[in-house]
Every structure is written in structure tokens, then in C-alpha cells.
Amino acid sequence: MPMRMRFAMVPCLDLEGQQTFWCGALRGKLAGNEPYAMIDFPAGNGTSEQVLLMPAPPGHVAGAVLFWLQPTDGSLVDEVRRLEGLGALLIEKRHHGWGIGEVTMADPEGNAFIISSSLQEEREIPNLLDSKDWGDCDPFWEGSKTPYGRVDFVHVATI
Structure with a gap:
């Protein structure tokens, strides 16, 4: 049975700044509220994909996703x-x-x-x-x- 990615999770130090960047980069729209942010973006086949932005845990190192x-x-x-x-x-x-x-x-x-x-x-x-x-x-x-x-x-x- 085929699988698809439900969403990707990205830990963020600056949640608002990352929302702005990833909404623009993916041509998406914000679909969630703090402390998390879900971005829906077009997948090209009439459906959409999602990216979940979340506050980074203490000691977060960039590059986790x-x-x-x-x-x-x-x-x-x-x-x-x-x-x-x-x-x-x-x-x-x-x-x-x-x-x-x-x-x-x-x-x-x-x-x-x-x-x-x-x-x-x-x-x-x-x-x-x-x-x-x-x-x-x-x-x-x-x-x-x-x-x-x-x-x-x-x-x-x-x-």
C-alpha cells in the first residue's frame, strides 16, 4: 500500500519568522494557531500538503528536518x-x-x-x-x- 507524508515537523526558534519564510517558500497559507503553526501548501494535483512548525525544545540544533x-x-x-x-x-x-x-x-x-x-x-x-x-x-x-x-x-x- 502506498504511503504519503502527512506533514513534516520543523522546530523553530523564531516561530513567526519561520511562518513567514515557509509560507512564502511553499506558496502556502497559515492554518494553525500558536504555539504551533500548520502551513497548507498546494501539492500540484488538486490536493495540499502540510508542514507543522513548532517551538524548538531547549538545546535545539538547526538541521533536524x-x-x-x-x-x-x-x-x-x-x-x-x-x-x-x-x-x-x-x-x-x-x-x-x-x-x-x-x-x-x-x-x-x-x-x-x-x-x-x-x-x-x-x-x-x-x-x-x-x-x-x-x-x-x-x-x-x-x-x-x-x-x-x-x-x-x-x-x-x-x-
């Missing part, structure tokens, strides 16, 4: 810039070729999360496979890691 996010459309670069505008910090870029990759970022309290290329970008890969342009000439990818070398994305055509 890791989200892996993927936009459904648009570009990874635009999404990274939008998140930076909300206060996220870019930590590391990993480029897989043809402009596809993922970026590790941190929210304003230092909790790491990953955002990968959009579904729209991944669906374009089969059209780019024969291209001589590996997509690494985009200034965004300068200095990025390529942990897997040139990745075979032929399987993406079935998404």
Missing part, C-alpha cells in the same frame, strides 16, 4: 532567486548537465533544504540529449559540483 522540494514549472534558477529574496541562503549547487541539477539551501534559521530542477525542466531533457551544449555555460552553474558526472536522463521521458 530536511525537505527536498521540486517546483512543477518554471526554472530552478528563478526559484532559487525567489527563495533567496525570502531570506534563504544558497549553500551548494550540483549540476547534472543540460541545466538540470539541485541546490542545497538553508532557511533563515539554518535548516537545510534541497530544491531540484522543475518537472517542466526535466521533461525537456529528451529534447536536449543530442545537444552539444551541456548547459554548464549558464553563469548560475559556475563553481557547482558535478557529483555524478554526465547523467543519463533518458528515463525522464516517461514522467
Whole structure:
């Protein structure tokens, strides 16, 4: 039987600041009251997902939760810039070729999360496979890691 994530819990030192950041980052809306905050955000299939923000316990160390996010459309670069505008910090870029990759970022309290290329970008890969342009000439990818070398994305055509 398939399972889905009910919600993710994020301990917060600044609950109000994290509400503002995660509502903006997930394009969500606040659905709970103090001392907890539930954020509902669209899942792209007519349903919504939830993130529970809660006060951090004494001795909390940032990094207890890791989200892996993927936009459904648009570009990874635009999404990274939008998140930076909300206060996220870019930590590391990993480029897989043809402009596809993922970026590790941190929210304003230092909790790491990953955002990968959009579904729209991944669906374009089969059209780019024969291209001589590996997509690494985009200034965004300068200095990025390529942990897997040139990745075979032929399987993406079935998404």
C-alpha cells in the first residue's frame, strides 16, 4: 500500500519568522494557531500538503528536518532567486548537465533544504540529449559540483 507524508515537523526558534519564510517558500497559507503553526501548501494535483512548525525544545540544533522540494514549472534558477529574496541562503549547487541539477539551501534559521530542477525542466531533457551544449555555460552553474558526472536522463521521458 502506498504511503504519503502527512506533514513534516520543523522546530523553530523564531516561530513567526519561520511562518513567514515557509509560507512564502511553499506558496502556502497559515492554518494553525500558536504555539504551533500548520502551513497548507498546494501539492500540484488538486490536493495540499502540510508542514507543522513548532517551538524548538531547549538545546535545539538547526538541521533536524530536511525537505527536498521540486517546483512543477518554471526554472530552478528563478526559484532559487525567489527563495533567496525570502531570506534563504544558497549553500551548494550540483549540476547534472543540460541545466538540470539541485541546490542545497538553508532557511533563515539554518535548516537545510534541497530544491531540484522543475518537472517542466526535466521533461525537456529528451529534447536536449543530442545537444552539444551541456548547459554548464549558464553563469548560475559556475563553481557547482558535478557529483555524478554526465547523467543519463533518458528515463525522464516517461514522467
